[in-house]
Amino acid sequence: MPFVNWFRRNLVVIAGLLTLGYLLLPNVVVTVFSFNKPKGRFNYQWQQFSTEAWKDPCGVAGMCGSLSLSLQIAFWATLGATVLGTMIAFALVRYRFRARGAVNSLIFLPMAMPEVVMAASLLTLFLNLGAQLGFWTVLIAHIMFCLSFVVTAVKARVMSMDPRLEQAAQDLYAGPAQTFLRVTLPIAAPGIAAGALLAFALSFDDFIITNFNAGSTVTFPMFVWGSAQRGTPVQINVIGTAMFLVAVLFVLTSMVISNRRNRQKA
Amino acid sequence: MKTTDNGSGDVRLSGISKTYGSFTAVHPLDLTVPQGSFFALLGASGCGKTTTLRMIAGLEEPSAGTVHLGDQDVTALPPYKRPVNTVFQSYALFPHLDIFENVAFGLRRRGIKSVKKQVEDMLELVQLGEQARKKPHQLSGGQQQRVAVARALINHPKVLLLDEPLGALDLKLRRQMQLELKRIQTEVGITFVHVTHDQEEAMTMADTVAVMNAGRVEQLGSPADLYENPQTTFVANFLGTSNLIEAEVDTKSGDDIVLKAGGGKLVLPEARCSAPTTAGGKVLVGVRPEKISLVHADAAGEIPENRNRITGRIAHSSFIGVSTQYVIDSQVCPEFEVYAQNIERDARLVPGADVVLHWSPAHTFGLDAAQDIDAGIQEEAAV
Numbered sequence A: 001m002p003f004v005n006w007f008r009r010n011l012v013v014i015a016g017l018l019t020l021g022y023l024l025l026p027n028v029v030v031t032v033f034s035f036n037k038p039k040g041r042f043n044y045q046w047q048q049f050s051t052e053a054w055k056d057p058c059g060v061a062g063m064c065g066s067l068s069l070s071l072q073i074a075f076w077a078t079l080g081a082t083v084l085g086t087m088i089a090f091a092l093v094r095y096r097f098r099a100r101g102a103v104n105s106l107i108f109l110p111m112a113m114p115e116v117v118m119a120a121s122l123l124t125l126f127l128n129l130g131a132q133l134g135f136w137t138v139l140i141a142h143i144m145f146c147l148s149f150v151v152t153a154v155k156a157r158v159m160s161m162d163p164r165l166e167q168a169a170q171d172l173y174a175g176p177a178q179t180f181l182r183v184t185l186p187i188a189a190p191g192i193a194a195g196a197l198l199a200f201a202l203s204f205d206d207f208i209i210t211n212f213n214a215g216s217t218v219t220f221p222m223f224v225w226g227s228a229q230r231g232t233p234v235q236i237n238v239i240g241t242a243m244f245l246v247a248v249l250f251v252l253t254s255m256v257i258s259n260r261r262n263r264q265k266a
Numbered sequence B: 001m002k003t004t005d006n007g008s009g010d011v012r013l014s015g016i017s018k019t020y021g022s023f024t025a026v027h028p029l030d031l032t033v034p035q036g037s038f039f040a041l042l043g044a045s046g047c048g049k050t051t052t053l054r055m056i057a058g059l060e061e062p063s064a065g066t067v068h069l070g071d072q073d074v075t076a077l078p079p080y081k082r083p084v085n086t087v088f089q090s091y092a093l094f095p096h097l098d099i100f101e102n103v104a105f106g107l108r109r110r111g112i113k114s115v116k117k118q119v120e121d122m123l124e125l126v127q128l129g130e131q132a133r134k135k136p137h138q139l140s141g142g143q144q145q146r147v148a149v150a151r152a153l154i155n156h157p158k159v160l161l162l163d164e165p166l167g168a169l170d171l172k173l174r175r176q177m178q179l180e181l182k183r184i185q186t187e188v189g190i191t192f193v194h195v196t197h198d199q200e201e202a203m204t205m206a207d208t209v210a211v212m213n214a215g216r217v218e219q220l221g222s223p224a225d226l227y228e229n230p231q232t233t234f235v236a237n238f239l240g241t242s243n244l245i246e247a248e249v250d251t252k253s254g255d256d257i258v259l260k261a262g263g264g265k266l267v268l269p270e271a272r273c274s275a276p277t278t279a280g281g282k283v284l285v286g287v288r289p290e291k292i293s294l295v296h297a298d299a300a301g302e303i304p305e306n307r308n309r310i311t312g313r314i315a316h317s318s319f320i321g322v323s324t325q326y327v328i329d330s331q332v333c334p335e336f337e338v339y340a341q342n343i344e345r346d347a348r349l350v351p352g353a354d355v356v357l358h359w360s361p362a363h364t365f366g367l368d369a370a371q372d373i374d375a376g377i378q379e380e381a382a383v
């Protein structure tokens, strides 16, 4: 009986920990195997501890080049999608124009469309236009599919924003530009940041659409896929772990900063 | 209060109106708010108060008419170019800025560099010096409201517009803030336009009250004037309580009109009647409950001559300390209200007793009988 009671009281915590474990297990595997020293070309079985791969992360031909390309594409795709998506979101919430309803639902279409279908149709489109497949076609495709996610994230934020805040700013001598910079943008910022993060993550690890439209260009996900046919270098795990650590660090820093700011204020 | 220099700061609305599609929120309206005065816009929910205020602030474009501030026509000016500030009904404090920055916002936008001293003084005035570095969501409702007032007031606008700023406060804090606002207004001497649906608030604070009903100003005047001389049934019922009796014009004698109501006669000074009075025509006779004296029917002989009198029977009485409120059933009016001061209470005045009501003709007012007799009566729950 005492156990049942204890179990009942801590049910939420237990469920939370189990879910967290479920989420983190793959990351743990990636990290552990980044310290592996495989016998053959495949890094699928634990052999012995080694930091060789960490000492020479770019030791695999072509991998760091593809990584740098993926980061560049993700950066520009995030920038493009965030700027365009934010503008679309504001237009959809603030202005009543004739095609508003239609645009509102069309924006969701890329999210609903199966990615393979989209990838194939994009390729058809590019070929018919005579476009040279490569960096630019990939970037255009990435901006396109990131857009819906940014619009959704920003729109939710802008919709919950009280229009009277902007009116109050205008009432307090702020012109349209000042109102946007001092009130609208700071309040919409969390939504825009969420949209941007989502766009970066989606673009960085997209494989299907990229694979169809990249031509001879090789991004990091494509490199991983390609090398998996012949063998998986430990360096892939190193890059994966590093990305994971960067993300964790990013979250921790922002948490510390906001905590400190709150403590100063109080 | 500061003296007016030739009305250079008056707010003048001329023929201003607002329509949304086929719905008219504000009918063409002429209104002048003298500089330095405390002006209240009073009316029930949805009567167009906020819309009127927003047209003065420039947040709403009038469908017709003009807005003048002093000699300047500001109708086409955007809000950020008008020397007017608003305290919003919902406060509308900037959630991402702390209290200090909220209050400093207007000064900074006008390019004023050294704001520290001014902001601190203003926060001191509204007793929020301690809270300067908190965010709006960390304050109580009353504190937020004071920030909203401080944020507008610090700019020393020509006109301060207050949209039901005390609506969300409890009674005690509300009284306190009313006094505070009135004190600030008298000290700083700027024009206040205060929107409220609370008649007591309007009467205690304002120099002039405009009573609005369904997009129109029904009557405008000092609180005492509105209370004593209502011109419409809406004003008579919305401001305090009125007993209204349907009567028929009988004769005129001198400055007085003699009316027939039920079996008896009532006298009404012609000057206090806002309706046309032709013999045989109908008029609504009004009298405030506290103007009426109540005596037991057995003592009717003691009533002096020249008083208006009505007989009836006590239906209800409720003792509320300073006074007793009676509801009288009478032939001319089913629910006649009488408030009697508790000076010497007659033990015979209990429900069921036959009584005579009497009051001075000078306290009687006359209204046009073509109106809805119940216009402006407020549900208890809605107040």
Ligand SMILES: Nc1ncnc2c1ncn2[C@@H]1O[C@H](COP(=O)(O)OP(=O)(O)OP(=O)(O)O)[C@@H](O)[C@H]1O
Binding pocket: B020, B023, B025, B043, B044, B045, B046, B047, B048, B049, B050, B051, B052, B197
């Ligand atoms: N944007 C709008 N579109 C259509 N009708 C509107 C709009 N804004 C206000 N109205 C209507 O105009 C009328 C007056 O509104 P207003 O906000 O001025 O009322 P109010 O007197 O301030 O009421 P309250 O005391 O409830 O604040 C209302 O009937 C309202 O429904």
Ligand SMILES: [Mg+2]
Binding pocket: B049, B050, B051, B089, B163, B164
């Ligand atoms: Mg209102």
